[in-house]
Amino acid sequence: MNPSDERLHVLQMARSEVLAGRMSRRAFLRLGLALGLSAGATALVACGSATPSPEPTAAPAPTQSGPTGRLRVASEIPVQLDPAFASSDAEILILNHVYDYLVDIDAGNNVIPRLAREWTMSDDGLRYRLTLADGVYFHDGSPLTAADVVWTFNRLRDRSLQLPTADLYANIADITADGENAVVFTLTTPNPFFLYDLSDNHALVLRAGVTNPATAFNGTGPFKVVEYRTENRIDLAAHQAYFQAGKPAIANLEIIFFADQAAAVDALRGGQVDLVLRMPTPLFQTLQQTAGIVTVQTPTNGFDLVRLRADRTPGNQPDVIRALKLATDRQAIFRQVKAGLGAVGRDSPIGPLFSAYYSEETPIPPRDPAAARALLAAAGYPNGLKLDLHVPDSGDRPDLAVVLKEQWAEAGIDINVIVEPESVYYGDNGWLEVDLGITGWGSRPVPQFYLDVMLVSGAVWNESHFSDAEFDALAATARTTLDEAERVRAYREIQRILIERGPIIIPYFFAQLSAHREGLRGYVAKAFPGRTDLAVIAV
Amino acid sequence: MNVQRLGRAFFADPATAAGTIIVAGFLTLALFGPLVAPYSPTAQNVDLIRQPPSPSHLFGTDRLGRDLFSRIVYGARDMLALAGGGTALAVIFGTLIGVSVAYLGGWLEELVFRLFDGLLAMPALLLALLLLGAVGPSRVSVLLVIVVVYTPIVARVARSVVLTLKPRGFIEAARMRDERLSYVLWRELLPLVAPTLAVEAALRFSYAIFLVASLGFLGVGVQPPNPDWGLMVLEARNEFALAPWSLYVPAAAIALLVIGVNLMAEGVRRAIGES
Numbered sequence: 001m002n003p004s005d006e007r008l009h010v011l012q013m014a015r016s017e018v019l020a021g022r023m024s025r026r027a028f029l030r031l032g033l034a035l036g037l038s039a040g041a042t043a044l045v046a047c048g049s050a051t052p053s054p055e056p057t058a059a060p061a062p063t064q065s066g067p068t069g070r071l072r073v074a075s076e077i078p079v080q081l082d083p084a085f086a087s088s089d090a091e092i093l094i095l096n097h098v099y100d101y102l103v104d105i106d107a108g109n110n111v112i113p114r115l116a117r118e119w120t121m122s123d124d125g126l127r128y129r130l131t132l133a134d135g136v137y138f139h140d141g142s143p144l145t146a147a148d149v150v151w152t153f154n155r156l157r158d159r160s161l162q163l164p165t166a167d168l169y170a171n172i173a174d175i176t177a178d179g180e181n182a183v184v185f186t187l188t189t190p191n192p193f194f195l196y197d198l199s200d201n202h203a204l205v206l207r208a209g210v211t212n213p214a215t216a217f218n219g220t221g222p223f224k225v226v227e228y229r230t231e232n233r234i235d236l237a238a239h240q241a242y243f244q245a246g247k248p249a250i251a252n253l254e255i256i257f258f259a260d261q262a263a264a265v266d267a268l269r270g271g272q273v274d275l276v277l278r279m280p281t282p283l284f285q286t287l288q289q290t291a292g293i294v295t296v297q298t299p300t301n302g303f304d305l306v307r308l309r310a311d312r313t314p315g316n317q318p319d320v321i322r323a324l325k326l327a328t329d330r331q332a333i334f335r336q337v338k339a340g341l342g343a344v345g346r347d348s349p350i351g352p353l354f355s356a357y358y359s360e361e362t363p364i365p366p367r368d369p370a371a372a373r374a375l376l377a378a379a380g381y382p383n384g385l386k387l388d389l390h391v392p393d394s395g396d397r398p399d400l401a402v403v404l405k406e407q408w409a410e411a412g413i414d415i416n417v418i419v420e421p422e423s424v425y426y427g428d429n430g431w432l433e434v435d436l437g438i439t440g441w442g443s444r445p446v447p448q449f450y451l452d453v454m455l456v457s458g459a460v461w462n463e464s465h466f467s468d469a470e471f472d473a474l475a476a477t478a479r480t481t482l483d484e485a486e487r488v489r490a491y492r493e494i495q496r497i498l499i500e501r502g503p504i505i506i507p508y509f510f511a512q513l514s515a516h517r518e519g520l521r522g523y524v525a526k527a528f529p530g531r532t533d534l535a536v537i538a539v
Numbered sequence: 540m541n542v543q544r545l546g547r548a549f550f551a552d553p554a555t556a557a558g559t560i561i562v563a564g565f566l567t568l569a570l571f572g573p574l575v576a577p578y579s580p581t582a583q584n585v586d587l588i589r590q591p592p593s594p595s596h597l598f599g600t601d602r603l604g605r606d607l608f609s610r611i612v613y614g615a616r617d618m619l620a621l622a623g624g625g626t627a628l629a630v631i632f633g634t635l636i637g638v639s640v641a642y643l644g645g646w647l648e649e650l651v652f653r654l655f656d657g658l659l660a661m662p663a664l665l666l667a668l669l670l671l672g673a674v675g676p677s678r679v680s681v682l683l684v685i686v687v688v689y690t691p692i693v694a695r696v697a698r699s700v701v702l703t704l705k706p707r708g709f710i711e712a713a714r715m716r717d718e719r720l721s722y723v724l725w726r727e728l729l730p731l732v733a734p735t736l737a738v739e740a741a742l743r744f745s746y747a748i749f750l751v752a753s754l755g756f757l758g759v760g761v762q763p764p765n766p767d768w769g770l771m772v773l774e775a776r777n778e779f780a781l782a783p784w785s786l787y788v789p790a791a792a793i794a795l796l797v798i799g800v801n802l803m804a805e806g807v808r809r810a811i812g813e814s
Contacts, residue, residue: 399602406582417763
């Protein structure tokens with residue numbers, strides 16, 4: 001039984017109650033309206049008609065089963081709303097509802113249709129043909145065509161614009177429209193993760209030729225922008241012509257900006273917002289004890305990375321790297337810093353959620369500060385090692401730094417913790433320069449991303465400056481092979497290398513912590529909160 | 540000035556005595572911290588996270604299992620050293636500059652005090668944040684910031700007193716006697732400026748405590764894991780509902796010390812006025 005049939009069924013039962021004298025006609029009409037039926041339709045049921053017919057004058061008006069209600073979501077403050085440059089949760093959250101991706105990623109990390117309703121890949125893995133959904137319209141009323149998709153992706157890979165996606169799409173040889181509603185991507189080398197690349201956070205489809213993408217807000221997405229007040233809020237209304245049936249479920253979406261996550265949580269407790277998509281661990285633990293609030297923790301592939309530069313002293317000495325690893329108690333860090341929420345890490349970005357790729361074949365040596373001290377002495381540091389540890393002030397990272405300082409002190413490693421605002425830590429690429437740092441890496445649906453941008457020689461964000469020929473060869477194999485078994489083998493070897501000699505420590509994978517008020521239906525947390533689908537939530 | 544009379548006037552007021560006892564208590568904690576604190580201020584115990592106050596942990600433990608009493612005791616050292624040291628330096632520099640430049644007058648006075656006016660036009664906290672942004676957060680930076688922020692204020696106060704004394708006969712007489720400049724400044728003027736500066740120093744001290752705590756709370760002062768009280772308030776802010784003591788304890792320490800110093804300052808002001 002579909003929802004409208006259900007409503008009709010309830011109404012017909014209520015009609016029996018009216019006829020039996022157990023319910024007033026006024027109460028019956030109120031029930032009909034509450035169920036989303038018009039007064040006229042309710043009256044028709046009351047009069048005995050089995051199927052309410054449309055009202056004569058109701059052509060363009062909202063349908064009885066249309067979106068209803070208002071959802072208020074707390075968010076951090078967005079800065080950049082051009083999809084090609086946006087990166088934060090707050091920015092992607094807004095854009096994900098104003099625009100559409102070609103394909104999307106579900107909570108289980110599977111590729112699912114969005115603007116592209118189906119796709120095929122050639123046998124050699126070099127040609128992808130995606131067919132667009134029918135009846136897709138931009139908010140200005142113009143229809144979506146393949147030309148819009150071609151324009152969008154050509155913009156994203158245009159090196160002259162210096163967009164962060166140029167590297168990601170460097171493997172694309174050509175993009176062409178195949179008629180009005182199909183697009184063909186031709187690659188230079190096979191990429192088994194290409195569909196995931198098409199769902200990159202920046203890859204929201206724009207209207208071809210748009211000149212001001214940061215302010216135009218002319219998308220095909222489930223919501224239209226009504227009003228955007230910088231650093232305050234953005235109000236959105238349902239896109240009535242949205243192509244996906246049943247979406248959006250709500251008529252109005254308000255995304256309210258908070259500079260402080262504690263304030264956002266207070267707003268949830270006070271009833272000023274309905275949903276908070278992410279928060280620090282202690283606030284989450286506080287909400288777990290709050291009546292009327294539903295807390296949701298979702299495991300993710302995101303992690304905090306402790307890394308030492310491997311291209312200069314002292315990180316270029318393998319014994320120093322081994323000493324840091326031996327001095328670290330990952331289990332204790334997980335308990336102290338993350339309160340046991342998430343998963344313990346194994347110094348590799350390939351976490352337990354990447355089920356087949358994840359391996360525990362290579363054991364992590366148990367913590368041994370004395371052995372670490374001996375290794376440092378062998379490396380030429382008999383009196384210990386003194387290092388500055390740079391850490392951004394976001395999340396639980398300062399606590400991680402403090403716990404590491406205490407643990408490493410036992411091995412003779414004296415850490416000077418320097419907590420910096422994120423803007424300072426990442427500003428002028430300082431995070432790529434410092435010897436010892438802690439960087440947060442958000443969750444991605446496939447592990448290859450981390451290897452390609454963070455660990456292969458010369459990678460754009462290779463903050464540890466790690467360079468290992470065996471690792472690079474394995475990463476290249478995993479990136480290009482169409483043989484899944486071969487990729488699994490490569491990923492397992494990669495994990496062994498990183499545990500044995502990688503200049504990185506990954507003490508934990510964090511959980512995505514969110515909370516909403518009771519009565520919200522349909523909320524599914526995503527590992528990257530900005531990609532949460534608010535269009536399916538009903539209030 | 541009769542020191543005995545001053546002392547009697549100072550301790551005659553119970554509020555002043557209470558303030559003195561509070562400050563003396565914190566000074567004792569600061570001086571004998573390692574003897575008083577049962578644990579290291581940075582020692583963590585993963586099995587004792589967020590424990591409420593108990594005989595073994597008088598003020599409870601924080602989110603990393605650190606003993607809050609020990610952190611307060613060691614934090615008193617930082618607080619008194621930074622606020623007290625910074626205030627002392629600001630008073631010394633402010634007095635030197637204020638007395639000498641005000642006495643000499645002329646273009647030098649104009650130049651120095653217009654520069655100070657520029658610094659005073661900015662709120663103290665904003666100026667401190669600007670300076671820390673330039674030099675980076677550390678204990679020395681915080682000390683430096685207090686000196687830079689408060690020296691112009693002390694200098695202004697010293698100048699105002701010197702300007703009232705400058706036309707007086709005894710200064711004129713000293714000039715006529717062809718006394719050296721240093722004699723006029725430090726033997727004739729300074730003793731008369733000192734009482735006002737004593738009150739100012741006590742007030743600056745209480746403001747400096749707030750400034751150090753504020754910088755710690757904003758995360759730009761003393762860095763973790765040092766037991767800075769303001770930093771402790773910042774770190775406890777998100778877990779108020781889980782471990783309220785971890786917020787109350789450092790906040791109460793800041794409040795108590797500021798109250799103690801203010802009561803002392805009031806005592807100094809009153810005693811000097813009466814004597």
